[in-house]
Amino acid sequence: MVVRRLLLGLLLVCQAAVAQSGDPHADFTRDLTAIREEAYVTPRAALRRLDVLRQGHTGRELGQVLVVTSGAYWWLKDMNRAVDAALGAERLGRELHDDDLLAQAMLHHAYALSKYVHDQEAARRLVQGAARLADDSADPYLKTEALVTQGMLAEEDGDTAGGIELVTRAVDVARAGNDPDALQMALREQARLLASVGKFTEALARTDEMIAAARARGIRGQLAHARLSEYATAARAGNPKRAESALRAAVDLLEKLDAQERLAVPLANLSELYMQGRRYGEAERAATKALRISRAVGDDYGIRLATFELGLTQIYFRNIAEGRAMADKALEALKSDDQYVRMLLNYGHALGQVGFGEAALTIYEKAGSVSLAAWRKEKELSYEALQRARDNQKKQTELAALHHESVLKAAELTSARRQRSLWVALSATTCVAVILIALLYGRVAKANKALQQKNEQLFMQSTRDSLTGLFNRHYFYEQVVPRHHRKAGAASDRRAGAEGRTGGVFLLMDIDRFKSINDTLGHGAGDVVLKNVAARLAATLREQDVLIRWGGEEFLAYLPGIGTDEARQVCARVLAAVGGTTIALDDRELTATISIGFCPKALQPDAIDPDWEQLVHLADLCLYAAKTGGRNQAIGIVDAGVLAPGVIAAADADLKRAAAEGRLALLNVRGPAAVPDRAAA
Structure with missing residues (x-):
């Protein structure tokens, strides 16, 4: 009886110890997910936490830490370290035969190559390989990330419609997998692509969903990211009041999070909005603060952007020489920026407002020539993409014909050697031909779809006047x-009211x-x-x-x-x-x-x-x-x-x-x- 009681007591003690210890793997996964979501707003703090987290971990868990580390360095624009961390995770994925880890590492490797090295071909190969691995994965975040990345590459190749289709699939995968972090990522990219083709109402609806979800979960970093997405969409839609409200809310959140690495660019953008509203004092204060922060954290891009905005405020304050010197120096380093033309137009407007009409005209002419050159380049890329699609279709047709010819020759040799197997050989040949025709039909249908998309893009490009670059x-x-x-009906009348x-x-x-x-x-x-x-x-x-x-x-x-x-x-x-x-x-x-x-x-x-x-x-x-x-x-x-x-x-x-x-x-x-x-x- 005493022995039985002792055994029962030991069993209870063991159960209590297990309950107190918890599941170490679950704790690791939770901590890593939290750091991954924080890496956007506070990448340096995230890197410090990752250094602590990787202690004592090997194998798959170490590879997962390296993937998130690559993402944090990517947000810091440190390409070399981002690539090194991704390569380390790739090596572990191959050694462990872990396809999920390998796919994650390949995607982060592709991000750095595409954004900072501009090696699109290498990035495309990595993304395609990761997408094939992700297709067989049960991880909704990985599947969503692969689809989103494919959509981004499709847009860079000029296939915006294809990019929207891929990102829409990513949203569906994230919803089906009930992964809120994956859904935030997919909605953010979907909103950006929809805004790029003028579907502003749909894009803003996606940002509203992101904001509501982030508030419900209480994740301030995600909420700041969603607010920045709302600002970018509202600004593109020509809604300055909503853009300013969203940007101010994002800046407040980033300041509360002490996200110094992420504050400079939003503050510079806020300065631009203040200048559009003729609030030059507020604009100068925002640009000065952005410059101070970007210098403190070593953000070269933030320094250039804040210097440009600060230069414009000096022009409005009639410090013309100082303002022009600051703006010219910043613009020289921002020529490759996506917003370069818009910055030139803001610069010309500022000079025109203070009476420097000839200088403003020179800036406007430069903006026009840059914009026209970009449009011509985009048109050239679209033609090249269309030609590649046609060449691929031609090669597929030739390969199918050669394969069909080889099958026929094999059938003839078999018939000469084995007359008795004639009907069997003919049956096999017929089956192969049916399969080839089915495959060829599928490829032709896919090529025709791509051709239709390119024709739609060419139609849009045909709506520009070749001399002035204006619409026709x-x-x-x-x-x-x-x-x-269009003629308004009852519904549109109510909406207009x-x-x-x-x-x-x-x-x-x-x-x-x-x-x-x-x-x-x-x-x-x-x-x-x-x-x-x-x-x-x-x-x-x-x-x-x-x-x-x-x-x-x-x-x-x-x-x-x-x-x-x-x-x-x-x-x-x-x-x-x-x-x-x-x-x-x-x-x-x-x-x-x-x-x-x-x-x-x-x-x-x-x-x-x-x-x-x-x-x-x-x-x-x-x-x-x-x-x-x-x-x-x-x-x-x-x-x-x-x-x-x-x-x-x-x-x-x-x-x-x-x-x-x-x-x-x-x-x-x-x-x-x-x-x-x-x-x-």
Whole structure:
């Protein structure tokens, strides 16, 4: 009896000891996952925790630590250490025959090669190999990461539609696997790609889901990442208020987390938003803080970006020489940045605001040439990708034909040697042919799908005017008219009422005396004038405004969501931008002015709303009035609410008489006094 009690007591003690000890592997996995999610906001702190975590671990667990270590170095932009850590994890994955670990290591190796070495071919091979391994994995995070990475590479190759399809599959995999961290990663990339093709409502819905999930889980690092994604999407959608709100929230979270490595760039972006709102003091403070932090942590990119924004604030404060020196030095090191053209436009705008019109024009021309070169390069890459797809299809067809020929020759030899096996050989040949045809059909279908996607991309590229780089009429008919000018039904009326504004303005602009420029100076000079005027118009209008070359020296702009008072201000800025400074030709400086006719849409959804052809026609009538009234001015209709069919007919017959009879009101905005032309010394 005593022995039985002693044994029972020992058993209870052992159970208690096991319960207290917990599951070491579960603790390791939990800690590693937490560090992986924190590595984005505090990569240096994450590296310190990883050094502690790797102590005493070998094999698969050591390989997993090395994978997360590679990611932390990637966020620090330390390419060499990121690659070294990934290679170490790859070696362990191969030695242990652990396909999941090997796939994770290959993906992180590919990130560093693609982003910092720009070795796309090597990165693509690594990603393809990792994707094949991930297909057989039961880990939803790995499968999601592989699909997201394939989507990123597809976008870099010019196949944005394919990238969106892959990332959408990644979202579905993360949801099915119930992995919230994988879902955050997939939603973040899906939002970015959707915004890149103009699907802003869907993109912002993805950021809303990310923010709600991060709040529910209480992970401040993920919430900061989601807020930064919301800022980038809202800024691209032309929603500065939401962009600023999201960016301020992200900066507050990063400051609370003491994420110094991650603060500099958001603060510099916040400085840019403040300058757009003419809050120059706040902009200077944000840029100064960004510069101080980036210097403290050794962030070269942050130093350049903060220096550029700080230089612009100095220009607005009339410290022109100091500001230009800072901006020029920073821009020289930022030429390869994705936002280089946008920074040039901000620089030109700042110089124009303080009266340095000629310097601003030089910057605008540079922005235009860089943008046009990028567009041509993108078009060239798309053609190359399309040619590769066609070549691959041709090679597959040739290989199938050669294989089929070899099968037939083998069948003939078998028939000569073994007559009795004729029917068996024929049956086998038939089966092989069926399989080959099925495989060939699948490959052709896949190639045709890729070809269709490339054709769609080429169609989008065909909507640009080759001289000015602006959109052309084709783009207006195919993209702008269906989106902004379809007839509204009950549902869209309710939606418009909820948003509060549905208006917009058409501006029809024509370069004054352009025929005289061509006749006296030649068509080459005319082309220079066209490109300069186009660049000035593009720089003056908003990002969400649509500017196209309507034909010859005529331009059409559609400004959604504004009324007549705002249109008057826009016309004044446009007239000043075009006629305020001269255009440099080879041996002289030439002044070009424009005349503008404009016509607004109705601001309220229940008001009279003529179709867009009538509105553009009325703008054309106003343009004619501006031309005959002396040029270098804008004339437009004040109130779109009076444009009943009878009023439109009266205006069509005689616009000035219709205005004199009080059937409609006209607004006149005059341009600056023309600067006289002068020959170069």
